[in-house]
Amino acid sequence: MASSDPVHVAVGVIENADGDIFISKRHKDLHQGEKWEFPGGKVEAGETVYDALVRELGEECNIEVKAASPLTVIHHDYNDKRVMLDVWRVTAFSGDVRQCEGQEWLWVPVYALQAYQFPEANQAIIDLLEKPL
Numbered sequence: 001m002a003s004s005d006p007v008h009v010a011v012g013v014i015e016n017a018d019g020d021i022f023i024s025k026r027h028k029d030l031h032q033g034e035k036w037e038f039p040g041g042k043v044e045a046g047e048t049v050y051d052a053l054v055r056e057l058g059e060e061c062n063i064e065v066k067a068a069s070p071l072t073v074i075h076h077d078y079n080d081k082r083v084m085l086d087v088w089r090v091t092a093f094s095g096d097v098r099q100c101e102g103q104e105w106l107w108v109p110v111y112a113l114q115a116y117q118f119p120e121a122n123q124a125i126i127d128l129l130e131k132p133l
């Protein structure tokens, strides 16, 4: 892939009734392995970002997204890879959230997110979540 083509990624911020956020730990063999992440994955050819969000959150955390609103878009260069994170806040879903792919997972209050190690690009997401709405 040309260095000018960032990987487009749909990322979901899922909140439970207590206001805690769902995070899971990336497999050690993956890019940015062993860091915590918000669920999501690459937007495939012919898919909208919203389609990708619904598909990835279905596959990774067992929910059917019913509604979501765009939170932010983050461009980041990891040197070995450039990403464009399209971050959405999931506002309605059905199903019980859990991690379906064997990754460690947790619900974390927003104020505690800083204590977990995320990929560098995620700092901007955490900063936004910490701001009052």
Ligand SMILES: Nc1nc2c([nH]c(=O)n2[C@@H]2O[C@H](COP(=O)(O)OP(=O)(O)OP(=O)(O)O)[C@@H](O)[C@H]2O)c(=O)[nH]1
Pocket: 007, 009, 011, 030, 031, 032, 036, 037, 038, 039, 040, 041, 042, 043, 056, 081, 083, 085, 119, 120, 121, 122
């Ligand atoms: N899902 C997810 N990916 C993130 C986050 N932050 C971040 O930099 N990324 C980067 O976005 C890229 C794509 O994510 P991914 O590995 O989940 O993609 P995917 O589910 O389609 O996996 P695969 O195609 O490798 O099986 C990775 O390079 C990853 O490091 C995040 O919070 N969540």
Ligand SMILES: [Mg+2]
Pocket: 039, 040, 041, 042, 056, 060
């Ligand atoms: Mg993924």
